Amino acid sequence: MKTLVLANQKGGVGKSAIAVQLAYYFALVLEKRVLVIDFDHQRNSSKAIRTGGLAEVSSVTSSQILTGRVDPAQINHAEFVLLPGDGDLIKMEKQAAEHNTFATNLYTFLAEIGDRFDVCIIDTNPNPDIRQLASLVVSDYVLSPLQLNQEAIDGIGDLLNHENIGIRKIQATINKKLDLIGILPNIVEPTPFQRDNFRDLSAAFARLLIPLDNGFAAIKKTTAVPEAQAAGVPVWKIEKTSARTAWAHMRPVFSKIASHMGVE
Ligand SMILES: Nc1ncnc2c1ncn2[C@@H]1O[C@H](COP(=O)(O)OP(=O)(O)OP(=O)(O)O)[C@@H](O)[C@H]1O
Ligand SMILES: [Mg+2]
Numbered sequence: 001m002k003t004l005v006l007a008n009q010k011g012g013v014g015k016s017a018i019a020v021q022l023a024y025y026f027a028l029v030l031e032k033r034v035l036v037i038d039f040d041h042q043r044n045s046s047k048a049i050r051t052g053g054l055a056e057v058s059s060v061t062s063s064q065i066l067t068g069r070v071d072p073a074q075i076n077h078a079e080f081v082l083l084p085g086d087g088d089l090i091k092m093e094k095q096a097a098e099h100n101t102f103a104t105n106l107y108t109f110l111a112e113i114g115d116r117f118d119v120c121i122i123d124t125n126p127n128p129d130i131r132q133l134a135s136l137v138v139s140d141y142v143l144s145p146l147q148l149n150q151e152a153i154d155g156i157g158d159l160l161n162h163e164n165i166g167i168r169k170i171q172a173t174i175n176k177k178l179d180l181i182g183i184l185p186n187i188v189e190p191t192p193f194q195r196d197n198f199r200d201l202s203a204a205f206a207r208l209l210i211p212l213d214n215g216f217a218a219i220k221k222t223t224a225v226p227e228a229q230a231a232g233v234p235v236w237k238i239e240k241t242s243a244r245t246a247w248a249h250m251r252p253v254f255s256k257i258a259s260h261m262g263v264e
Pocket of ligand 2: 123124
């Protein structure tokens with residue numbers, strides 16, 4: 001099983017939307033066995049996936065994976081499963097004495113369930129806390145959506161070098177195998193402001209962007225994504241020209257992410 005975490009301390013950049021849509025891509029297009037873990041108490045991914053009804057929803061919730069030993073036998077025997085978020089997730093950070101145990105429990109659970117799924121996708125909350133740290137510590141890959149505004153671009157330094165959850169810090173210490181697939185500009189608008197920001201970003205952080213045949217990967221702003229998320233369905237199932245256009249742009253990005261992970 002390959003584990004991918006969507007992470008960025010910035011809120012509203014599309015972590016949940018991309019987590020859910022990537023899960024659909026892996027499960028329904030590539031026909032892989034997919035486990036989704038929602039570590040955000042806002043539960044946006046859980047809500048979308050529940051609404052769509054395309055995955056089985058586990059009665060074991062994500063905080064339970066952190067707080068105790070969960071036997072994989074308790075998890076639905078299905079090829080597409082969601083471990084939903086729950087209200088207890090916000091209590092994790094305060095239990096500082098337990099943080100190592102939380103990360104160990106998550107690591108053990110993923111190791112034990114690893115032969116039941118091909119891909120695990122973890123959606124995280126936008127706080128630099130133990131849920132994000134534990135996710136980065138156990139994952140093989142990290143993908144960081146971001147928006148093309150100055151504040152988000154300034155935040156890349158933190159994303160890499162934050163004292164607790166900086167990706168480079170984690171790569172250098174507790175998870176040497178963590179592979180940053182890249183930063184993925186999302187909700188990209190064809191304004192001169194965003195074009196300039198994309199140009200500056202490409203100049204300063206080219207090695208962090210995801211190369212495609214025709215430039216760097218990015219996902220445009222489109223009504224198809226919020227519509228698909230509200231209905232809990234894949235973007236390609238929305239029967240509108242705008243959705244077909246959006247999916248034509250998104251699909252090569254998702255395909256590149258999958259091939260980076262060695263999942264084809
Ligand atoms: N490419 C896109 N075009 C238009 N809207 C988008 C796009 N990607 C995401 N959105 C919308 O932007 C909003 C924020 O996205 P999302 O909830 O996925 O962000 P997030 O990073 O998970 O936020 P949080 O940090 O609060 O968890 C949602 O309404 C989502 O549907
Ligand atoms: Mg989210």
